[in-house]
Amino acid sequence: MADLDCMSQLGGWVGYRIESWAETQRAGRTWLVFELRPDQGAKRICSGCGQPVGAVHDRTLRRIRDLPIFDYAVELVVL
Numbered sequence: 001m002a003d004l005d006c007m008s009q010l011g012g013w014v015g016y017r018i019e020s021w022a023e024t025q026r027a028g029r030t031w032l033v034f035e036l037r038p039d040q041g042a043k044r045i046c047s048g049c050g051q052p053v054g055a056v057h058d059r060t061l062r063r064i065r066d067l068p069i070f071d072y073a074v075e076l077v078v079l
Helices: 002-013
Strands: 016-026 027-039 062-069 074-079
Touching: none
Parallel strands: 027 074
Antiparallel strands: 016 027, 062 074
């Protein structure tokens, strides 16, 4: 658990926590793949009107390339 907390602080993904991570090889390059989930206490904002909402009714899995960490390419899987 301490490793995940450390990685969350290193990445700076405010409002999300790392659920899991893995190191993979793609085309001769090492990637760190982080699965992020929203923090329980984080405020949710409507993408349409920008107002706070009590519950999220729709989600889309997104894969995002982030800035590298040291020599590793980074991909975020946001749930």
